Amino acid sequence: MSFLPRHLGPDAAETRTMLETVGAADLDELVARAVPATIATDRPLDLPAPLSEHEALTALRRTAAKNRVMTQMIGQGYADTVTPPALRRNILENPAWYTSYTPYQPEISQGRLEALLTFQNAVMDLTGLDLANASLLDEATAVAEAVLMMQRSNRRSTSRRVVVDSRSLPQTLAVLRGRCRAVGVELVVADLTEGLPEGDAFGVVLAQVGVDGDVASLEDLVEQARARGAFVTVSTDLLALTLLRPPGEQGADIAVGSAQRFGVPLFFGGPHAAFIACRKGLERNLPGRLVGVSVDSSGRPAYRLALQTREQHIRREKATSNICTAQALLAIVAGAYAAYHGPEGLRAIAERVHGLAARLAAGLAAAGTTVVHDRFFDTVLAEVPGRADEVVAAAAERGINVRRADADHVSVSVGEPHDEDDVDAVLAAFGASSPEAGAAAGELPAELLRTDDYLTHPVFTTHRSETAMMRWLRALADKDLALDRTMIPLGSCTMKLNAAAEMEPISWPEFASIHPLAPEDQTEGWRELVGQLESWLAEITGYTAVSVQPNAGSQGELAGLLAIRRYHLSRGDRQRKTILIPSSAHGTNAASAVLADLKVVVVATAGDGSVDMDDLAAKIEAVGDELAGIMITYPSTHGVFEAQVTDVCAAVHDAGGQVYVDGANLNALMGLARPGRFGGDVSHLNLHKTFCIPHGGGGPGVGPVAVAEHLVPFLPDDPAVSADETDAFPVSQARYGSAGVLPISWMYIAMTGAEGLTASARTAILSANYVSARLADVFPTLYNGPGNLVAHECILDLRALTKASGITAEDVCKRLVDYGFHAPTLAFPVAGTLMVEPTESENLAELDRFVDAMRAIHAEMTAVAEGEVTAEDSVLRRAPHTAEVLTADEWDRPYPRSQAAYPLPELRLAKYWAPVGRVENAAGDRHLVCSCPPIEAFAVDAPASAGEAIETGAVETAR
Structure with missing residues (x-):
């Protein structure tokens, strides 16, 4: 059967109805009127x-069968890991998680915001720093963002120079060279084992774990940088930080790295959530998204994106970065991985990985092969003069990929799924044998090891069993509105069908388990x-x-x-x-x-x-x-x-x-x-x-x-x-x-195919024009193009009714939550408007459901404009309405509970309940809280105390 009818929402009969509404005989006529002939293909x-x-x-x-799945021990910033089936099934393969939108509307995003806050909290704890954001795109670009952040933040230095550790990952250096050259920053790549090179610098980038696996002590270099007025960024490894002293404890201003090894497959290079954390005082220059805690209209804690004025959509050329899309889904997986294993479980994985690397080093040493570094976490660099290609080939014959560092050196990185048999197979490729029992190598000295507790919040110990984890993830998903529940009519964001058949192949091992640096014949x-x-x-x-x-x-x-x-x-x-x-x-x-x-x-x-x-x-x-x-x-x-x-x-x-x-x-x-x-x-x-x-x-x-x-x-x-x-x-x-x-x-x-893509575009244009036509008498479309038609989205103009009633476009967005809808795009590109994009994937019933909701809201706004109720006391200004508010013993609002909860009859059959009331943005920015609040803040019997805790800063800001 053709896939196209599954992708397109309207069937033939619905398409005819929609065409009649917009006044076109058929799709050919509609497109001919809307699309200028000068550009038509x-x-x-x-x-x-x-x-x-x-x-x-x-x-x-x-096609996938042409890839060769190997045991991946290449490393270089990518570690083989295990995605717990409970996380794969309940997050990566769950449309409640993968079809949701960026949480700009916090009231309908509490689940994903909590999951992202969990990720932030894990990063903050492990790096020993005060704040972390909700992920960046990859480790290399995260380092580039950190360099620009140091330059913006360091007001003591007028230097245009940054010093970067030569032990950094090659791909990091490659990206950094281009990004620095583009903005006129002088990049100095130096071997920092003997200290910082001469000259000034606004910042220094240190590698706590080098590309060849060696672990460095940071404090002396940090002190040298401080003495010259430079800020310090440390690239690090989250799993290693369960054993190693965190960068924050050693004086770093910023820490960056990849969260990939926290349960995210190799994916041939991505997507992987990168992290960036910083000390307090730098939050205003932190790139990307920051999840924080505010309060809702009942005084309860509520999550939201904090400091949104930093977002490039608002600040444009003055933004802290151009980051728009993050790696939210992968950050959610990484945060859930930390909660699934907890501090003891993560440390056990790290100790096992390090132990296997030490076993490898001991076996090589016993065979007379020089191990270059004696301080390592998971990666061992072996000196094999003139034999690197031979060793790499011998390992490949045994089904294992290792890294050719150069003609004389081979690097081997151990990951979570590897075992003693894998290590012994690698030793055999070197011509070495399994080490004798008790043979030791690579013991990390005490001065490199961390001694503090981490991941102490209950979220990292509560969901340990699979039953508990499944229910936690379900509870979080149930708080949100995603495409699996409703149309998401966001203009310019095209929230269309993500078909199950399209999603299925991404988890096939032939795609998911391939290292990006694997040989081309694989x-x-x-x-x-x-x-x-x-x-x-x-x-x-x-x-x-x-x-x-x-x-x-x-x-x-x-x-x-x-x-x-x-x-x-x-x-x-x-x-x-x-x-x-x-x-x-x-x-x-x-x-x-x-x-x-x-x-x-x-x-x-x-x-x-x-x-x-x-x-x-x-x-x-x-x-x-x-x-x-x-x-x-x-x-x-x-x-x-x-x-x-x-x-x-x-x-x-x-x-x-x-x-x-x-x-x-x-x-x-x-x-x-x-x-x-x-x-x-x-x-x-x-x-x-x-x-x-x-x-x-x-x-x-x-x-x-x-x-x-x-x-x-x-x-x-x-x-x-x-x-x-x-x-x-x-x-x-x-x-x-x-x-x-x-x-x-x-x-x-x-x-x-060609016809299906064309049909998708034509149907998207039809859907937008249908919504525009159905709402023209209540919320007219601001701009129309050729043929008095819109393209694939329309801007609904609320400004006249806002002026008459005082009810804003934001109020309408909050009220739509009560109707079970994600809001359209608010105030972009024109303040006081809503931009609606229905996409081609929504059927006529769903389009009409949205139209009915908007017309009902128009009637509610009109009641305010005509003086039947004040704006402050209206159902719109008080929206969204939680079940807790609606079931309270006291009800002092001038509208009935039924109007608040069930403004349309069909909502009685299927109702989404917002988990929080309207979130106060100003409180969240005044008292920035970007770590998980203590469980006491959510006490059901003390809503006022929760709000007071946020407002007074009693809920600990960051660390």
Whole structure:
């Protein structure tokens, strides 16, 4: 059976009903009216014929079989681990977790926020620092973010120089070289075993555990850095920190690393949650998302994203970073892994891993092989003069991958699933034997070992049995609204179906258990899948080539802008450093431009929501030969197909600039128009939007970059082969970024084919126009494009009724929770509005359910506007309503309980109950709490005391 009817929400009869409502005879007429003829594609997409679910899975099985699953002991920042089945089934394979959105609306996100707070708490405890965020994208880019954070934070230093430990991971050095070069930071890579090199520096990056496994004491180097006025970042290993002294105890300002070995598969390089932690006082410069604790309207503790003004969507070019997508789902797994094992369990795993590494070292030493370092955690570097290739090959014959450090050295890293048999097989590959009983090596000295307690919060000891873990994860999921419960009508975020058949392959061992640095003869299937997907994406977008390396949309933006900048530099146009960005653009556009060393100039928006052509011409003339290009979103962020987009492209090209087309809204273009053919030079795509990778509570995301022929040489470089190249620009630490989730998009395209992708775009346009038409008399659409139609999303204008009633768009978002809906996008790109994107995956009944909710809310707002009730006493201002409030003995509100709980009759059959009332944002930012509150704060009989504890800081801030 065809997959397409499973992907598209409306069936044929529903499609006819929707077409009648929007006034179109058929989809052909609708698309012809909405999409400008100047950009319409002149031919169907050239893609393979669509496959059924079974056929696609069978084909992908054949591809996966071309990979060779080995025992992975390569290391270099990636450790083999065990994903507890309880976590795999209840998180990674559970749509309640993987279909949720970023928790910007805290009242419907308490479960994932608590899970992310658990991750933060684990990182803070293990690193010995005061704050941690809710994950970064990978370890290499986390180090880059830490360097920029040190530069922003260190007001004592005017230096543009950072010193980095040569023992750092090669992929970290590769990414760091490019990122520092882009923003004019001088990078000094030095062997720090003899101390810091001469000269000033704003920051120093130390490796607590080096790429070759050696463990370093940090205190002397930290003191040297302090004496020179430099901040200190330490890259470290979370599992090793169950044994080693934490960076915070040794004076570090920041600690970074990867949480991958906390239960997340290798995934051929990603997605993996990176962490960044810092001491108190640096929180305002911490990149990414920070989960904190505030109070709700009843005074109870409630989780929320703290310090949201740091987010790039608001601060744009003044943001702390361009990070938008995190690795939330993987951070949730890592946090649950820490709770599942607890402090004793994690330490036991670490001791076992270290013991196996010591067994390996003892066996090598007994055979006369030199072990280079005597202080190591899980990695042993052996000196084998001229024999490295021989040893690596001998290990491979035994089914084990080890790392060739150079011609004379081999490195072996032990992971959680390895055992004595694996170690003995590696020893045999070296020509050594199992060590005698009692043989010792690699004992860590007392001065390197930690002595404090960690993971002491009850969350890390309460859920130890599988029954308890299952129920905890279920309880958290039940607090949230995800796509498995309801339409998520977020404009520009494209929360569409993540089909089970698309998700299934990511956990196959042939994909999940492959090391990103495995030999190419073991990764043929992965490279075939990536090659096919990149070629399909190039065909869909009309560009020459695609790289899937960027592991978030923001990183795809950065890669595209770096390509433009490098292109101009290659032509000697060093002065072309100004990028034009329309005022309605995504906030990440401006933040990414700054990281690419570009100056942002804003172009005004015309009254119809399109780019103001007169202002564009004026800005182009004013910028002159400094013009690097323009970033536009198409269809525009205002939800319309701008008819003059080809004129915008031509004007910029005529002035010598390049055109960047933000692909966030590509869902409206598939098969209808191709950015690479109507004027774009480069685009990033969002596989976690258009191509069905789920959002996972805020990540993983994948943001491939697509380029025209002249920009192909400037696509991201492979970090594995560019660590020593001064002109390389990788944007992620793995060649294929978050490869582990690419099978999802491969399955989507394979099952839909050219006609299915086109039908998806057409249906998305129909759904948005249907919602717009049904609500036109109560909440008119702010902008309409050609044919008086919108694209795939519409901006509902609430401003007139807000002025009359005092009820804001935010109030409407909170009231929608009572109706069982996730809110649309609030106040973007226009304050006082809601941007709605239904997607093609929702059927007519769900669209009508949303329309009914919005019309009912309009009636509630009208009652306020007409003076029947004040805004402060209205059901809207008091929303959302918890079961606790509605069942209280006292009820002093001017509306009945039934109106609060069941504003529409069908809600009596299936009702979502918000776990908390409206969350107070200001309290959370005034009294930042980013660790798990003590259990006493949740006492049912003392709501006031919980609020007081937050407000007074009695709940310990951070540590």
